Amino acid sequence: MPILDDLSGFEFEDVMEDVFRNLGYENVRQATKTADEGRDIIMEEVVDGTRRSIVVECKHTQSVGRPVVQKLHSAIATHDFDGPKRGMVVTTGRFSGPAEEYAERLEANDDPYPIELIDGRKLRELADEVGLDLYNGRIEVLCDETLRPHDPTGPVDDPLFTAVRDVENLAIEDLPPAHRQAHFQPIIIVSARIQATFETSVGVIHRVNQTDGVALHAGRDGPTPCPDHVAELVGNNLSQAIELDEESFGETYGDLVVNRFGQTQTEYKDWAVDRFRRRHTTTVQYTGDNNVTYTKECEPNQSDISVQSVTPIYLPQIRFGVTLGEYRHGYEAYIAGPSRETVEDDVRRCVHCDTDASDETYTYCTNCGSINCESHTKTERLEETPICTGCSVTGKFAFATKHFYDEANLEDFREEYAEMPLHEKAMENPPLVGGSAVTALVLVLLTLVATGVI
Numbered sequence: 001m002p003i004l005d006d007l008s009g010f011e012f013e014d015v016m017e018d019v020f021r022n023l024g025y026e027n028v029r030q031a032t033k034t035a036d037e038g039r040d041i042i043m044e045e046v047v048d049g050t051r052r053s054i055v056v057e058c059k060h061t062q063s064v065g066r067p068v069v070q071k072l073h074s075a076i077a078t079h080d081f082d083g084p085k086r087g088m089v090v091t092t093g094r095f096s097g098p099a100e101e102y103a104e105r106l107e108a109n110d111d112p113y114p115i116e117l118i119d120g121r122k123l124r125e126l127a128d129e130v131g132l133d134l135y136n137g138r139i140e141v142l143c144d145e146t147l148r149p150h151d152p153t154g155p156v157d158d159p160l161f162t163a164v165r166d167v168e169n170l171a172i173e174d175l176p177p178a179h180r181q182a183h184f185q186p187i188i189i190v191s192a193r194i195q196a197t198f199e200t201s202v203g204v205i206h207r208v209n210q211t212d213g214v215a216l217h218a219g220r221d222g223p224t225p226c227p228d229h230v231a232e233l234v235g236n237n238l239s240q241a242i243e244l245d246e247e248s249f250g251e252t253y254g255d256l257v258v259n260r261f262g263q264t265q266t267e268y269k270d271w272a273v274d275r276f277r278r279r280h281t282t283t284v285q286y287t288g289d290n291n292v293t294y295t296k297e298c299e300p301n302q303s304d305i306s307v308q309s310v311t312p313i314y315l316p317q318i319r320f321g322v323t324l325g326e327y328r329h330g331y332e333a334y335i336a337g338p339s340r341e342t343v344e345d346d347v348r349r350c351v352h353c354d355t356d357a358s359d360e361t362y363t364y365c366t367n368c369g370s371i372n373c374e375s376h377t378k379t380e381r382l383e384e385t386p387i388c389t390g391c392s393v394t395g396k397f398a399f400a401t402k403h404f405y406d407e408a409n410l411e412d413f414r415e416e417y418a419e420m421p422l423h424e425k426a427m428e429n430p431p432l433v434g435g436s437a438v439t440a441l442v443l444v445l446l447t448l449v450a451t452g453v454i
Contacts, residue, residue: 004060004092007137012060013040015137016090018266021310022130022139025054029193029306042079053081059091066098069115073106076113087115094119133264141218141261141268141312146184146244147237147336149253149316156180156252159340160320163331163347167371169386170324170364179321182253184244184314185334186218186261187226187234190272194280196304198296205286206298211308212279214272218312220262223271229341230334234315237336244314258314265310273305317343325369327351352376352390367391367405378403381413398429 004012013030020043021028028043041056057072069089076087089095095103095117103115118126124134131140150156157180161172191213198206215231216223226234250256281299288294319332332343349356350373363377364370368391380387381402392403395410397417404410417425 004134004137006135007060009058009060011137012092013058015132015139015266016056016058017041017307018139018269018310019126019130019132020056021307022142022265023126027308029308030303050084052084052086053079054086054088055079056088056090059089059093061091062093063096064089064091064093064099065096066102069095069099069102069117072115073111073113076115085113087113088118089115090118090123092120092123131265138264138266141186141188141263141265143186143261143312143314144244145241145312146314147234147316148240148242149182149184149249149318149335151338153338157320159318159333159335160322160331160347163345166348166362168361168363169366170371175322176324179255180253181255181319181321182249182257183317183319184256184258185317186259187215187313187315188218188223188261188265188268188272189213189215189234189238189309189311189313190269191308192273192276193306193308194276194300194304195306196280196298196300198284198298200286200288200294200296202286202288205296206282206284208280208298208300208304212276214275216268216272218261218263218268219259222262223268225275230315233334233336233339233341234313237339238311238313240337241313253318261312265312269307269310272310273302273307276300276305277302319344323369324364325367327369327371329371347371350376352388363388365391380405380409382409398425400429402428 004015007015017028017030020041025043025045028041030041040058043054043056045052045054055072055076057068057075059068072087072089076085079085100117103117106114126132127134131142132138133140151158155161157178160175160178164170164172164175191211193211194208196208197204213235215226215234217226225231244258246256246258277300281297283295283297285293285295316335317332318335319330321328321330330344330346332345333340334343345356348360348362349371350360350362351370352372353376355373360373362371362373363386365372365377365386365388367380367387370388370390372388372390376389377386378389378392379385380392381404383405387403387405389403393405393407393410395402395404395414402413404413417428420428
């Protein structure tokens, strides 16, 4: 059965590189595409604690004969690796009888460089295992792991509690049960080695030899780079990934959405390679043999980018909602165990002016359930507790405006105010209390008015 018919030999090597990487082999990389000396892909595996190098020959042909296997055996022998080595020939077709006999004899004789043969039938089995579309050579994204949606050492609602702790007049124990939503966002992390040398008639003018990586959102809208703080969150917690158990998480969060990967792993890898090429492109000036200064743009070729890993992972985006009085407050964050990056914080935000400055003090109004900045928070005159300007009832007393929970409190204070001695009334009006001399004068005038002298 013909497979991968539309791919060139080089494209077939690219596909097999992805296949081996997804099968768990390490340091998977391609040899130089010209004069490869029988080495198309080089990779490593660890068996019983011993690291072994594997030299792979890829043949996109209908039949592979014994000479190909013999040539690979010689290439393994000359491959520079400090440790055990073996070989592998993979083809979309089949192996001739002499080729299979040669490989079997190496194994029977305990040859130091055994060779494994993978034909089209076995390749189909591997394709099913890694999600390879045999007819277009693209690797599907197979992912069942996620970063931890909460810190296992604390309560599930701890991100919400952390936000609430910064709000004055609101205690965690007074919160009603929170509503939770969990959206698992698809993320791809691609790491690569960039090795490029740029030469002119005067010699080498620029070199690139470094590793690089990119984390990207991999939803249906197409790949987009993750912000640095999100990429760091993912990278720092990748080793703590766990199984994405939708049934278990559904019991915890109720409202659960797993957003699927929008493209194939191959497409994400190609996108990342193109980004690496642009990121490491630089303009160099050099002086030629004729003493003239030239400018050259040095852009790495696709073959200069050796992708080392393509890792899919789900990033939990958790939203907590709590209803207090007339208002619903929410907190949303990307979460990876004890680490989190805030997406939206409606708890530490004034409902009246939308202020969310980090150095602002926010206060809860028990009268209406709002959370407010300092400019929109007052003190209720009778109860001496915080109230917001949005729900308070106000009354003018001389030069001062007083805030009350309701009309009943306002009327109670009017009666209380009417019976106050003059000096207490003056103290209820801060604008009148500007200094002892002024206060004394004000009190005298009020006394004269009250006694009918003036």
